[in-house]
Every structure is written in structure tokens, then in C-alpha cells.
Amino acid sequence: MVSNLPTVLALDFDGVLCDGLKEYFITAWKAYCNIWQPENSTPPPWLAESFYRLRPVVETGWEMPVVLRAVLQGVSEEAILRDWSTIAQQIVNQENLAPAELVAQVDGTRDKWIAANVNSWLAEHRFYPGVCDRLRTILQTEIHVAIISTKEGRFIQQLLEQQGIDLTDLQLFGKEVQRPKGDILLELKQVFGQDAVFWFVEDRLKTLQGIQKRLELSDVELFLADWGYNTQRDREQAAQDPFIHLISLENFAQDFSTWLT
Numbered sequence: 001m002v003s004n005l006p007t008v009l010a011l012d013f014d015g016v017l018c019d020g021l022k023e024y025f026i027t028a029w030k031a032y033c034n035i036w037q038p039e040n041s042t043p044p045p046w047l048a049e050s051f052y053r054l055r056p057v058v059e060t061g062w063e064m065p066v067v068l069r070a071v072l073q074g075v076s077e078e079a080i081l082r083d084w085s086t087i088a089q090q091i092v093n094q095e096n097l098a099p100a101e102l103v104a105q106v107d108g109t110r111d112k113w114i115a116a117n118v119n120s121w122l123a124e125h126r127f128y129p130g131v132c133d134r135l136r137t138i139l140q141t142e143i144h145v146a147i148i149s150t151k152e153g154r155f156i157q158q159l160l161e162q163q164g165i166d167l168t169d170l171q172l173f174g175k176e177v178q179r180p181k182g183d184i185l186l187e188l189k190q191v192f193g194q195d196a197v198f199w200f201v202e203d204r205l206k207t208l209q210g211i212q213k214r215l216e217l218s219d220v221e222l223f224l225a226d227w228g229y230n231t232q233r234d235r236e237q238a239a240q241d242p243f244i245h246l247i248s249l250e251n252f253a254q255d256f257s258t259w260l261t
């Protein structure tokens with residue numbers, strides 16, 4: 001029987017609270033241009049939407065320009081969604097690319113952009129409808145909120161502050177913490193003790209499945225955010241998994257009891 005209220009609510013940031021797809025695309029396209037030097041540095045108008053649909057296949061940053069490469073070479077979205085790791089490997093092999101170099105391209109592109117104009121970079125992020133109001137409401141209760149993300153904490157802080165969210169009672173674990181999400185959850189569990197009820201909302205199915213496998217985290221209620229960066233197949237898998245709740249944005253914005261139905 002699941003408690004109707006969490007003691008600790010752990011939230012992923014990108015793909016749960018914040019939609020960073022535009023930033024991902026712009027960064028991916030700039031990196032693509034550096035690597036492949038296309039004649040036209042303006043992306044075709046349909047490319048961004050295609051990239052947004054394919055974003056869930058990306059596990060590490062270097063794959064972002066490679067997704068664009070695949071699409072622009074005519075690989076179908078269906079094939080990419082079904083068989084991305086093979087397709088990515090083929091492109092890397094055929095074109096003699098080194099993932100380390102691709103990482104440097106993507107990170108370098110982003111770092112340059114941030115250094116040149118952090119506000120324009122932040123402006124390419126938006127919050128999903130209703131999540132800020134919901135977060136404000138939760139922060140007024142006894143529930144402890146922790147954001148666990150692979151984005152740098154200082155940027156999460158700025159983005160939340162721009163929305164007028166009071167960070168006093170909010171705990172932030174960003175990229176700088178350099179620890180897997182499961183380890184952070186475990187550490188929080190030690191702080192909050194045996195009786196604490198942990199809920200964790202994340203948009204990446206593999207992350208939830210990784211946490212599921214850890215015995216010491218088996219009592220954490222896991223939620224897959226269906227509005228984030230996941231595929232239809234991920235959502236179907238989550239829906240069939242008795243230990244993962246598939247949650248909609250509509251439910252997220254409502255009372256906790258609706259999350260469990």
C-alpha cells in the first residue's frame with residue numbers, strides 16, 4: 001500500500017520541470033556545423049521538430065549532432081527510435097569520428113554560448129505548463145523537495161529564480177555533485193531515516209530501472225513523467241511495470257492522490 005503523501009519528493013529537472021529541447025537543438029546544430037561544415041548554416045525548417053521527437057534516444061551529449069547527421073542522411077525516425085545504438089555506431093565508424101571529440105564539440109559549443117551570453121542560453125529553456133505553480137504549492141507544505149539533475153546547479157537556480165520560486169526550502173543536486181541519482185537518493189534516505197516516504201519523478205526510464213535494481217532503494221516510489229524525453233515504447237514499458245507509475249503532466253499538477261491512479 002502506497003502512502004498518499006511523500007515525505008521527500010525528488011524531482012529530475014530536464015524533462016520533468018524544464019523543457020530544454022530548444023537549447024539542445026541549437027547546441028546540437030552548432031556542433032553539427034562545426035563538425036560537418038554544411039554549405040548552409042541555417043537548419044532546414046523541419047529539422048528541429050524531428051530532433052525533438054528523437055531526443056529520447058540520446059543518452060550522452062555526443063550523440064546529439066550524430067542524431068542530426070542520421071536524419072539529414074535520410075535515416076527514418078522510426079529506424080532511429082528502434083535501433084539508435086547500432087545506427088550511431090555505424091555513423092561513428094563510417095565517418096571515423098571519435099566520441100571524445102564529439103563530446104568536446106558539444107560541450108565546447110555550449111560553454112562558448114554560456115560564456116558569451118548566459119541570458120540568451122537560459123532563455124532557450126521553458127518550464128512545462130503548471131509545474132512552477134505546483135512546485136510553489138508543494139514548497140509551502142512539510143514535504144521536502146530535492147531536485148536531482150545532471151544540469152549544473154547554478155543554472156537550475158537561476159531558471160527557478162526567474163520564475164519567482166523561493167529556493168530556501170529546496171535542495172539542489174546538480175551536475176557538480178558528480179554522483180549517480182541513486183547514490184543521492186540513498187544519501188537522502190540516510191538523512192531522513194527509516195520512516196520517510198520517498199517519491200522520485202524522472203523522465204528517463206533507464207534511470208528508474210537502475211534505481212529499481214538497488215535493494216536499498218526498493219521502497220522509493222518511482223514515477224515516469226510521460227511529458228518528458230521518453231518514447232512511446234518507454235511509456236508502454238512503464239505502464240506495464242508494477243513498480244513504476246506512469247504519470248501525466250495533468251496529474252502532476254494535481255493532488256498527490258491522483259499520481260497513484
Ligand SMILES: [Mg+2]
Nearest residue numbers: 012014015203
Ligand atoms: Mg530528465
